[in-house]
Amino acid sequence: MKLKLIPTVLLILSVTSTADDYVRPQPRKTLHLPWHSKPSSYPQQVHISLAGDKHMRVTWITDDKSAPSVVEYGTLPGKYDNVAEGETTSYSYIFYSSGKIHHTVIGPLEPNSVYFYRCGGLGPEFELKTPPAQFPISFAVVGDLGQTGWTKSTLDHIDQCKYDVNLIPGDLSYADYIQHRWDTFGRLVQPLASSRPWMVTQGNHEVEHIPLLKDGFISYNSRWKMPFEESGSSSNLYYSFEVAGAHIIMLGSYDDYDVYSEQYKWLKTDLSKVDRKRTPWLLVIFHVPWYNSNTAHQGEGGDMMETMEPLLYAASVDLVFAGHVHAYERSKRVYNGKLDPCGAVHITIGDGGNKEGLAHKYIDPQPKWSEFREASFGHGELKIVNSTHAFWSWHRNDDDEPVKSDDIWITSLVNSGCVAQKKTELEHALMTP
Structure with missing residues (x-):
């Protein structure tokens, strides 16, 4: 006799507490971020994304068009055992010209680990954590x-x-x-x-x-x-x-x-x-x-x-x-x-x-x-x-x-x-x- 599978899909235990006097918020004004003068080769707008198995893409922008697209990185602060070089792009839009946009892939990286890195050979040290390789x-x-x-x-x-x-x-x-x-x-x-x-x-x-x-x-x-x-x-x-x-x-x-x-x-x-x-x-x-x-x-x-x-x-x-x-x-x-x-x-x-x-x-x-x-x-x-x-x-x-x-x-x-x-x-x- 073939048993018919009956999906037991959701364990729903939803807790939804809403205060009677809660008033939904109104829009807030757009933030105005002050411009901080930095050297043209200084890395800015740094962000990271996954780039395949055990690799991470580091992206940043410099005003200096000749700034190198290198990322130094390691597992100890200030000590960079590895270096990677990436690619660059830029674009213009009507009267606007972007800075030099750097994309550099680093790795292989160990899962669930902290790495310290620096972009372009100068500027501040950043710290990232890689995701785990298994649950949770x-x-x-x-x-x-x-x-x-x-x-x-x-x-x-x-x-x-x-x-x-x-x-x-x-x-x-x-x-x-x-x-x-x-x-x-x-x-x-x-x-x-x-x-x-x-x-x-x-x-x-x-x-x-x-x-x-x-x-x-x-x-x-x-x-x-x-x-x-x-x-x-x-x-x-x-x-x-x-x-x-x-x-x-x-x-x-x-x-x-x-x-x-x-x-x-x-x-x-x-x-x-x-x-x-x-x-x-x-x-x-x-x-x-x-x-x-x-x-x-x-x-x-x-x-x-x-x-x-x-x-x-x-x-x-x-x-x-x-x-x-x-x-x-x-x-x-x-x-x-x-x-x-x-x-x-x-x-x-x-x-x-x-x-x-x-x-x-x-x-x-x-x-x-x-x-x-x-x-x-x-x-x-x-x-x-x-x-x-x-x-x-x-x-x-x-x-x-x-x-x-x-x-x-x-x-x-x-x-x-x-x-x-x-x-x-x-x-x-x-x-x-």
Whole structure:
């Protein structure tokens, strides 16, 4: 007699305490960061990102076009046993000319270890910590950051959460064509982004296209190079990486995504390489949410969802993170608009602190798939404890203090039996032209 597998997918123990007198915060003014005069070869806007197995990409900018693209690094302060040389780029935008943008890959690095490094042979010493090679691993998740007072609060709270990797589903600087705002954003996030890898994807505020003059994403692609080449992608707008026991796919909401597109073809190839024994957790991140009960940006993700959701469902994606809507929302496991024990949990986290303020209006009644929603600034934390269980929590900015307002234990789809059940479905989806 063949036993029928009944997926036991979620261990939901959600604690959602909201004070009756809580007043959602208003937008705060854009920060004005003073310009500190430094030598032209001085490294600025330093940030790091994962760059393949046991490697890290260090990015920084210098005003000096002849400054070397070298990174010295080692495991002891002031003692650099290794040196790596990288590549450079720059760009112009109307009347703006960027500094020299350096991208240097260092490694191999030991997991869960602290390294000290210096960029360009001078300037301050930075300290980074590599992610662990196995569980547990912790992620900070925040979207739509911008450069306001609330952004500063969010960054302060993220700094307290002892994360290993920061995941950002788009809308970083809110430069919006004003190129020096990319520079102020780089200086604002440097204290955090230079110490832990920040893995980003693009949002609508990265689209700085000027017809006949400038292609979109020139600023984003020049400044925030991600491991697209390492993951077999031809575009910096979509890529994947693996860390500890998680395979993480970053998709582009603003690049072609129909079934004939390069992005869709790459996604199928990438999913075919996922080994759920090695990486039992499968996460996907993009900017425009597919499941959104807020009136803001309603339905904007519909076309991408229609194209890609069946493929992600067949692959048994555990969690999907998106931004764009300036509020927080967490779904139950859902697929094709209906509750499904083998569907993904969708989380909208576009509440990092942007200048446009919060999206207050929600559709009433609340859809069955929507579990928790609130229009407040904040950030999320995901701790994957082992191959079967992860703990998610959302922390709102309440009077500049992080207040945990939503949390949940999530069981992986590998543990539920969904992956085994949909094996044939996935194979068929990947083989379909």
